[in-house]
Amino acid sequence: MAVALRPRAALVGVPLAALITAAHLANDAFSNILPVYLPTLQQRFGLGEVALASLVAVISLSANVLQAFMGALTDRWGRRRAAALGLLLSSVLMSFIAVAPTVWALVAMLAIGGLGSATFHPGAVAMMRDTGPRKSLAVGVFAAGGAFGSAVMPVIVLFILRSYGPQYVPWLALVGVALAAALFLWSPPSVRPTGAQRPKVFDLALFVGPVGLLSLAGIMRATAFVSFGSAMPLYLVHVRGFAPDAAVIGATLATYGIASATAGMLSGLLEPRIGRVRLVVGSMLLAAPVLALVLSLTPGSLAYFAAIAAGAMLTNASVPLLVVSAQDLAPHAVGTASGMLMGFTWGIAGVAYIGFGAVQAWLGLVPALIASFAFLWPAAALAGGVLVRQRARWSG
Secondary structure: OHHHHHHHHOOOHHHHHHHHHHHHHHHHHHHOOHHHHHHHHHHHHOOOHHHHHHHHHHHHHHHHHOHHHHHHHHHHHOHHHHHHHHHHHHHHHHOOHHHOOOHHHHHHHHHHHHHHHHHHHHHHHHHHHOOOOOHHHHHHHHHHHHHHHHHHHHHHHHHHHHHOOHHHHHHHHHHHHHHHHHHHHHOOOOOOOOOOOOOOOOOHHHHHOHHHHHHHHHHHHHHHHHHHHHHHHHHHHHOOOOOOOOHHHHHHHHHHHHHHHHHHHHHHHHHHHHOHHHHHHHHHHHHHHHHHHHOOOOOOOHHHHHHHHHHHHHHHOOHHHHHHHHHHHOOOOHHHHHHHHHHHHHHHHHHHHHHHHHHHHHHOHHHHHHHHHOOHHHHHHHHHHHHHHHHHHHHO
16 A cells, blocks of 8 residues: 555655755765865874875775766666665764774765765766756756755854864764655655666776766866865865864855856756857857966955865856766666766876875875866867767757
8 A cells, every 4th residue: 555655755856856955965065074074083083294195096986986876776676766765874974073083984984975975976966867857957956955064064163163063963863864864755766668778787888989078077076176175175275274173264165166056057957048059169169267366366265266166166067068968968868867967077186186186185285176177178079079979969
């Protein structure tokens, strides 16, 4: 009887989109919280720059690189179950970073909690795509939820650390647990079309075809995004002289995240007027000089936050458009394509952050950051070429 009632109880349309977006907000709030802890972890465990970059790489590998493969499993296992279980794992385990007793315990939390995030994303974004007719806008709203969660969580966590202590941070996991339960109970089950082939666990054709090229462009774009978000707390502490728990750190990351969230929604709204290719290419070309400008401005000033907001919006505007493009190119494997563009790209960029840490130790934070911003230019050229070729094929 319970199974028979579930389809009538499942949410659809705007209510379902709101639930999925709230779940994404919670998931990314937990899974992207590591950067705000880096200065205190450095002091607590005596870690060097390369070790800190390695922690970023661990979460990037588990939470992002593996999304392409978890997306394939999601296509086979079911979107609703994968999304709910992933949110449960990420919210519970990542909430304990603040009280990790050892470095190895911290690594285990990052690895397993990150795997939960990798499981959540492909199923959730695939469900979000089907909540309305404007797919780019729906995915943009979804991306905005995650970016907003990443933006507000540093402010919340730093407030708890300053006011109460790290032992109270794990209580935040209850929010993720509640949303995971709601996602499992109220989302519609996946239905594979009759006669459709069983999705492959690893589809080589996706990686070597146009979806793979879009992923490569996404990796270069994400390199700039990850480097800015992960290195700015260290930049503010070591270059600008702020305390590790200074409010400007949280405000910087919050501004960056909120502007990124806004960009995801705006790009979905503007696509019908401006065009997908112009938005993707133009935003990435303009983002690099704007991000570089931030480093010359006084932290905490109005100009500083305005430049951060503009740089974040330009860097992140292409994300939902690239995701929907990949999904359109792989309708037989939407979960896999989603995982490749939503997580795989971010993950490879995060693993590459180890190299950024080495460059940072060799040349300094500022030159390393500027070098990472330059990746946006070849990303724009590659993505534009793929989209133009595919548009010609579809119109032909």
